[in-house]
Amino acid sequence: MSEIILMGLNHKTAPVQLREALAFTEEEAFTALAEIKNLENIKETLIFSTCNRMEILFVSQECPPVDAVDSIKNFISEYKKISISQFDDSFYTYFGDDAVKHIFRVASSLDSMIVGEPQILGQVKKAFRTSVTGNSSGVILNRLMHKSFNIAKRVRRETGIGDHAVSISYAAIELANKIFSDLTTKSVMLLGAGEMAELAVEYLITNGVKNISIANRTFCNAVTLAEKFNGNPIKFEERQAMLEEVDIIISSTGATQCILNAAEVKKAMRHRKNRPLFFIDIAVPRDIDPDINKISNAYLYDIDDLNNIVNDNMEERHMEAVKGERLVEEAVVKFRRWLENLKLVPTIVDLKAKINSITEAETKKTLGHLKNLSEDDIAGIERMTRAIAGKLMHDPILFLKNIGDHRDHALYLSIARQLFNLNNINGHKADTDLH
């Protein structure tokens, strides 16, 4: 009996050194897949490797699943030149439904370090593409992966796992959007430099902010940054004067004292006719006078405030993730149903049922028009239609029963089901998305 198996490690089970040692680049994955194809226990394979996880998803041949697991472990050990004992403890192995559930959870970002982070789906898709290019994916993995893309999109759409910012920089942008209605008409001033501050500026640019001024104690640095963001470098001493023009101020300098105080902002407020000002202070120690938040139409958020938002949002995501888990469970059940239908007996039963329903319906229709037939004639016609149907189906059924050990049963059964459109009679959706 072939089985879907997933094994690997992730940020929860393995330290970064081990994850690094076992990571596959895209090229490595490609060559590894080609080698795995030659293993006799394995039918279909996909290697999924990111900085937080390395997982191999595969379908075993007709053999005890444990044998297939061992072949993969041996392969990893040889390919990565690392003894099994070094990674065995960190490895998890899931069979059947559990494997399906795991890949669904991974694709939906429910298993991620930051729940709901959106990159993972793209990475899963890329891994699948590699597997398809290398001809390592077959009817089962194709279906499984497409379903995982679907469930991932559904979880994102129907739950709030991706709704709120979980990074400092992004939280600042969300706030800016609650203060200003249209960021494209706003301008921003960056004081100092730093990863988080620059990231916030980048987010603002993607949100349409065009006018960016950059001030730095070292003017030269301001010029460099201004080139990067396509902004205007300004002198550090100009910062107070700029308060009349800009709307958002992001500060991240190494200053030990406040570089903007409340009196200066109050004065600027009068000149700018109380148009709102939003201060984002990412520096430690703080750059901007906390009293500024008391001025009306001026809003100040420092790093702690932003951290609080991020923590709250994290909690919210975890709550939303519970809904996501429910959707995943549902998808697992549906997938199992499809997989069970891919077996020989249900396929033959469905095939016979379909042919019988057609012949019965057509016979009934024809006999309805023919009024002058005797009972015997009717019985004869009915016998004939059944015989035609039976003879027609004889060879295909015989073929399905003797597909041969060296061939992929799932593929032939899947084709048979599509050829006769059997997936609709059970009330399931047609497998139009199989290939």
Place this chain on the structure above:
Amino acid sequence: METANSAMIMLSVAALLYLASCATYFLYLFFQKDSMQKTALWLICAGFLLHFTAIGIATYTMGALPVKNLQQTFFIASLALAGVFIVLQYRLNLKILGVLVSPLIVIMMAAAFLMPETVSANEPALKGFWLVAHIIMIFTGEAALAMACGTGILYLIQENAIKKKKRGFFYSRLPSLDLLDSTGYSCIASGFVMLTFGLITGFIYAKSIWGKFFSWDPKEIWSMVTWLVYAALLHGRLTSGWRGKRSAIMAIIGFTILIFTFLGVNFFIGGYHEVFTR
């Protein structure tokens, strides 16, 4: 009598539609599904059409706008509110506004239905172009100013959340401060213009009936006070940038005075407008 009855039935159905819209708006408030907001808006539109037809029938049968008692006045005021709300909803993208306006409409309709229907003498003074213009403009102006008060309240809630860094139930459900502020401003500006024309037409009407523009009637005095408050607000905004919180508070104060002018004067002070609110 037949037409009066059918008008009442239409008004009842309209009230039910408003109620349904209000309920849908509250669902929207909690679940934030755009389809709910759309449904709620359609329900209000349907209610408005029926309401409008009913008032139209009443006007036709009576030969004058039905503003003879407080009940009729409330029906007209809620119609104006619904109408102005619908227009604003299409012009401004402030989906949450219905959550405030729809309950207000429902309350006004309910109040109208609960009031005793007093029969008043058919005064000849209550006819004519200037009066109709006066009534329509005053009521649409008041409806716009009510909406300004509503956005002012929303602004204060949102401002408080951002300033105090305590993001509660409303934070994610309310739009940006900028949008609330500019919506409030548009409401006040349009409301003020209507109010101004309403007062002017009122003076002209007074001149044509009583021979003088201004007769120091309490309602007239308080109307002027209201007008001055809003004039001050707009002046402050244009010259010295009164916006944000201050503007929101002024909008709420202005509307409180307006409510007093609309109802309080009749109940507490009196005057010739009293006739319509018996």
